[in-house]
Amino acid sequence: MPQQRLGRVQWGPLQFGPGSQYSVTGVSGLDDLPDIRSDDMARPGQHGEYTGPDYTGARTVQMKLGLRGQSPDDLRALSLTLRNATQPQDEPAALQLLDQDILVWGKVRKRSIPYDAEYLWSIGDAAIEWYCADPYLYGLTERSASTAAYSPSSGRTYPLTHPRTYGSAGTTGRITAVNAGAAAAYPVLRIDGPVATPAIENVTAGGVLTLDATLQPGEYVLIDTRNRGVQFMGSSPRRSWVRAGSVWPQLQPGANEIAYRGSALAGAPGQSSLLTVTWRDTSL
Incomplete structure (x- = not known):
């Protein structure tokens, strides 16, 4: 059953969330309505507008991650694994929110894995942005x-x-x-x-x-x-x-x-x- 808690997220071979070394600390753009592409036009000589059907544009999903390593070398390995899994793509791939029963088709457009010397020992942060030309949210089950x-x-x-x-x-x-x-x-x-x-x-x-x-x-x-x-x-x-x-x-x-x-x-x-x-x- 879908739940409010985000839970596990699957992107290719990587899983974020509970049970992994990548904790999900924030998500935006998932439940938001994408920008509307309207066909409105002004009423000549009158107040108001004529309005047509509304269509949405693309969806953008942003996710913040916390990297939790066991040592500096382990943290570096987590960073490299994340970097390798978020390369530019020719075609959209499935981003699956396993515990919310949601699937979106997206391409990685932005990635941030900053270096912070104050937390170098085992903790790091990252942010990923997916561009979803298809804005629909699909159920996991076909x-x-x-x-x-x-x-x-x-x-x-x-x-x-x-x-x-x-x-x-x-x-x-x-x-x-x-x-x-x-x-x-x-x-x-x-x-x-x-x-x-x-x-x-x-x-x-x-x-x-x-x-x-x-x-x-x-x-x-x-x-x-x-x-x-x-x-x-x-x-x-x-x-x-x-x-x-x-x-x-x-x-x-x-x-x-x-x-x-x-x-x-x-x-x-x-x-x-x-x-x-x-x-x-x-x-x-």
Whole structure:
């Protein structure tokens, strides 16, 4: 359960906080709202402004650390380990607050490990700043749910026999995805064939995403709704498959009902297409 006490923090191979030689003495920017990027404009000839939707900018997280060595050489080793773990990065990495159930994706932009002769024996201080171009706060647990494409029941077999036989009950093609955060989550969708013209609908929020594509058995496509990327077999871009007018699904806070439909392929009896939805609880 999330707690007010910060607890353990994981950055790459390093862990800060209880049980480590790096104590966390202060954090800022984590629960703060990032700067707002607004579309406000003045009302000509009137008091006030017209206001549009508000979007946030990047998030900056600053953390102060206390280094607690056993000797001057041990303190120096702690400083070098911290320095090596906070090098400039090409891509964001996960900063995990393990006891608060929070994950942010950041890049180290500033680092301070001052030398203080008065405390040279075993105690030192440091400060790290992470730039988070993605300002969202994510839950540590990656959630997932799957469903086969909708198919009707086969019904009764004619002519009637004794005992009477019925076809399969069919599948609903629906799942419920719960976003326990306070902001909309951007799920990753995986569609496994065989299927033609797969369609994913957020029944709760409205909107359908349809692909004008055919997937054979063993083929799949990954859809990243945040980046609006579509990759066949996880690597080949297929953005052109998205039908005009499609709505990229988001998971609003709370329960979201997702429906999956598609057309069966000839020659693939008994093989059902599968939709897998993956997401994290999301807040700002």
